[in-house]
Amino acid sequence: MGRVWLCEEVTAEHPFYLEEEKVNLYSFEELCYYLYQNTGVLEESFFNERLCFWLAQDVGQTELSRQLRQGIEQERSGCWCMEQILKAGGFYSSEELKQVLKTAERMEQKTPLERAKLRGDRLLRAEKYRDAISEYRRILEQADSDDDPVPGLIWHNMGTAYVRQMLFAPAAECYETAYGISKREESREAYLLALACRDGKAITGEADSLAEARQQLRELKQAGNRAGYEKQLERLLQNFRLEYRKSE
Incomplete structure (x- = not known):
């Protein structure tokens, strides 16, 4: 069973609006919950003057707001800012805080592009495909x-x-572009399958041969025959590309 929180703090007359999620936070408890649940995708820019103003003016966290302003002026990290907020909330155990701060520290080692990708991945996992x-x-x-x-x-x-x-x-276009950049076998295989299944159908007359080819690929891969695997994959790639272009 999930944890149930009883909100006892001040409810903000003016909610803190999260632009990307299009969500309003109405209390300090909601802010703490949001930070804890979204540690892996938060940018350091989240901790800014707007947040400090909201904490002081709308939810009565004047001292915390002062600490955050001072930390931001001293160029403290986003992880440090998160720690101050979660500790002030007191909603999580010391072990929970330790784990979430470890996650935050790992995220700070990632590039901005890697962190941005995680936001899209979160939408994908949530089955919000268009948003992703x-x-x-x-x-x-x-x-x-x-x-x-x-x-x-x-x-x-x-x-x-x-x-x-x-x-x-x-x-198929996305997978082809992905393979062109990364040369990952996973992207090539996905590209082939997307071509074969475009518009929700297998390529005419190719369903049986596709299944057979996929089985051959699996056997070659399991046998460690990389040269044979690469040759078979390249052959399929050429054949399916030709079939795909013919049908356009």
Whole structure:
């Protein structure tokens, strides 16, 4: 059974609005819960003057607001800011705090692009596929590193979001782009399957051969025959690409 919180603190007359989630927080308890549940995707910029103002003016956390302002001026990390808020709330045990702060510290070691990807991944796991695709595209528009492998992972996951909506044509494009960037076998295999299943159907006359080819791939991979696996995969890639283009 999940934990039940009884909100006893001040309810804010003016809620704290979270732009990306389009959610309002009405109490200090809700803020603590949000921080604890979203540790892996929070940006350091979350802890800013707007939050400090809301804490002091709307939920009566004047001293905490002062501490956060001072910490921000001293360029303390987002992890430090989160720790001050969660400790002030007192809703979590010392072990829970220890674990969540470890997660926050790990996130601070990731690049901004990696952290942004996690936001899209969270939407994907929540089955909010359209929102995930929009988030992934927004991230890719801001990505500027040609040698960063993360865009390849983002393209792959965006393909997965399309697949789960049975939109196989755009999924194939995403997987193909992902493979072009990262050269990951997983993206190549997903690309082949998306081509074969585009529009919710297998390629005409190819259903049996596709199943046979997939079985051959599995056997080659299990046998450790990398050369044979690569050769078979390249052959399938060429065949399915030709079939796909013919049907356009």
